[in-house]
Amino acid sequence: AHDKVLVGLIGADIQRSKSPYLHEQEAAAAGFHLHYQLIDLTRLGKGVEALPELLAAAEACGFAGVNITHPCKQAVIPYLDELSEDARQIGAVNTVVFRDGKRYGHNTDWSGFAEPFRRHFAGDDLRRVVLLGAGGAGSAVAHALLVAGTQELVIVDQDAARAAGLAARLQGFFADRRVSGQTDVQQAMQGASGLVHATPTGMYGHPGLPLPAELVHGGLWVAEVVYFPLETELLQLARERGCRVLDGGGMAVWQAVGAFALFTGRAPDSQRMEQHFRSM
Numbered sequence: 001a002h003d004k005v006l007v008g009l010i011g012a013d014i015q016r017s018k019s020p021y022l023h024e025q026e027a028a029a030a031g032f033h034l035h036y037q038l039i040d041l042t043r044l045g046k047g048v049e050a051l052p053e054l055l056a057a058a059e060a061c062g063f064a065g066v067n068i069t070h071p072c073k074q075a076v077i078p079y080l081d082e083l084s085e086d087a088r089q090i091g092a093v094n095t096v097v098f099r100d101g102k103r104y105g106h107n108t109d110w111s112g113f114a115e116p117f118r119r120h121f122a123g124d125d126l127r128r129v130v131l132l133g134a135g136g137a138g139s140a141v142a143h144a145l146l147v148a149g150t151q152e153l154v155i156v157d158q159d160a161a162r163a164a165g166l167a168a169r170l171q172g173f174f175a176d177r178r179v180s181g182q183t184d185v186q187q188a189m190q191g192a193s194g195l196v197h198a199t200p201t202g203m204y205g206h207p208g209l210p211l212p213a214e215l216v217h218g219g220l221w222v223a224e225v226v227y228f229p230l231e232t233e234l235l236q237l238a239r240e241r242g243c244r245v246l247d248g249g250g251m252a253v254w255q256a257v258g259a260f261a262l263f264t265g266r267a268p269d270s271q272r273m274e275q276h277f278r279s280m
């Protein structure tokens with residue numbers, strides 16, 4: 001095929017995104033041309049209100065689809081024709097496919113977390129999992145943790161209403177589990193079997209630990225969503241304490257694996273994409 005596949009990313013402040021490289025390298029390795037265009041609201045001096053105009057422009061230009069990131073993952077929903085069941089449950093979209101004049105919304109963030117999680121922590125204790133962060137990444141990860149079989153999920157967020165709201169929403173879809181919201185991390189961690197971190201703390205520009213160090217002990221498994229840097233303060237501490245750990249790189253790669261397949265209709269080589277990612 002001599003056609004070039006056009007895809008992109010709509011969001012604010014996205015100049016450091018690794019998506020262009022990940023998608024373009026994978027297409028090149030698979031023997032076709034793909035261009036991944038950053039459509040950066042910050043650069044354009046626009047806000048989420050520009051979404052309908054930017055979606056229409058991408059569609060008119062023949063894009064196969066676009067990824068959607070902060071702050072547009074919820075705002076994009078009214079402009080779509082159809083939503084996948086998982087995107088509907090999560091209430092957020094990170095991948096829009098344009099096909100036959102229609103816009104289809106998907107969420108590959110949750111599957112992006114679920115796949116490396118399944119590979120890495122297969123058979124680990126899912127009795128009581130604490131999730132830090134009820135924002136965009138947190139919502140997708142919470143869904144993934146319940147799909148993976150978590151019995152009791154405790155969602156901690158400084159914003160009590162946000163934690164409780166996400167918990168109530170998910171409880172409705174997973175009636176046989178226990179899902180609760182909480183602001184007190186110390187209380188949440190009592191009896192926890194695993195810990196997942198989905199707040200910005202630990203990212204470049206937001207240094208620090210997302211919970212008191214004394215709450216991290218060797219009996220926990222610890223999964224991180226932050227991937228910039230890959231080795232966060234939390235992961236360093238968890239390793240020192242003897243925890244089994246999973247870094248945020250897996251989710252970053254696997255959300256792209258899912259989006260690439262949706263955009264192009266071809267299954268990418270996930271191992272090759274992971275190698276590309278880790279060599280960046």
Ligand code: SKM
Nearest residue numbers: 017018019067068069094109
């Ligand atoms: O959900 C992903 C999105 O698909 C791509 C992205 C990026 O390139 O920064 C971040 C996440 O929101």
